[in-house]
Amino acid sequence: MSNNTPPLDFEKAWQGKLKTGLDQYLAPKERDRILAGGEHLTMESAAKDKIIWSCKMLERLEDVSDEKTRQEIMTGCACHYPKAELDDARGIFLETGDxxxxxxxxxxxxxxxLRDVxxxxxxxxLEIISKGWGLAGVREGDRIIATKIPKSGYLAEYFQSGDPAEKRKLYCHCPRVRDGVGDDPQLPREYCYCGAGFYQGIWETVLREPIRVEVLESVMDGGDVCTIAVHLPESITVDNK
Structure with a gap:
């Protein structure tokens, strides 16, 4: 498994993904209104500044879009598991349909x-495995329940900490806002559809079908972990339960 390294300026790259997503649904003038102020943010900007802007951006977006559209825009901002490393998973599915x-x-x-890298x-x-955390998730009928591990660079600190607020910050994977997790203002759970897009990308690559994801729990709004439901398409669940 690859340990994804953010681009030189992750913020600019993320803003570019957001712009691309907005372009699919909004006219340029409306898109620019949603993005206003984001052009001044960089990777060096304080997490609080990025959180304040992101909250306002989502409020503006809510005025002109429905929930499904906002979720689709945010999943489009995700970091992705390398597609080349999913070739074997795709091959197994093509061979077995399982x-x-x-x-x-x-x-x-x-x-x-976990062991080799x-x-x-x-x-x-074994503790991480017992919690059901990680890449694969746990199948529950027509859903896969995937719970992220704490950010890999902070795993040791996470398990050593006894402070729930500190553990949430160490857990969060988002380099834009992790330093502000638990602080005011608090980002809405909708923001975390960006992280859900990681799992959406995996299963769309493997199944070659549109996948709906759902954020069930997030450290951003007080949860202890980040848990995503991957809803399998009917064509899969009917034939393969």
């Missing part, structure tokens, strides 16, 4: 990442 075999493969990749102690690896 989502559970794909989940098993993704779980094996995730466990290898992060070089975690086996006790910690």
């Amino acid at each position: 989502v559970d075999q794909v989940i098993d493969l993704l779980q094996a990749k995730f466990e290898a990442f 992060l070089e975690l102690d086996e006790e910690l690896v």
Whole structure:
């Protein structure tokens, strides 16, 4: 599993993805109104400044779009798992049509990442696995419930900390806002559809079908973890339960 490194200026790259998503639904004048002020933000900008702007951006977007549209725009801002590393998962699905075999493969990749890349102690690896965290998720009928691990660079600190607020900041994967998790103002859960897009991208690559994702829990609004439901398409769940 690759440990994704943000671009030199992650903020500018993220703003570019947001602009692309807005272009699919809004006229240029309306798009520019939604984005107003974001052009001044960089990776060096304070997390609080980015959170304040993001809250206002989402408020403006809410005025001109429905919930489904906002979620689709935000999932389009996601970082993605390398598609080349999903070729074997796609191959298994093409050969077997079995989502559970794909989940098993993704779980094996995730466990290898913990042991071989992060070089975690086996006790910690087993604890993470027991929680059901990670890349693969756990199948529950026509959904896959995926719970992220804490940000890999902060795993040791996360498990050592006894402060719930600090643990949420160490857990968050978003380089834009993680330093402001739990502070005022608080980003709405809708923002975290960006993170949900990571899992959407995986399953759309494997299944080659549109995938709906749902944020069930987020550290951004007080949850202990970030949990995403991946809703499998009917064509999969009917034939392969």
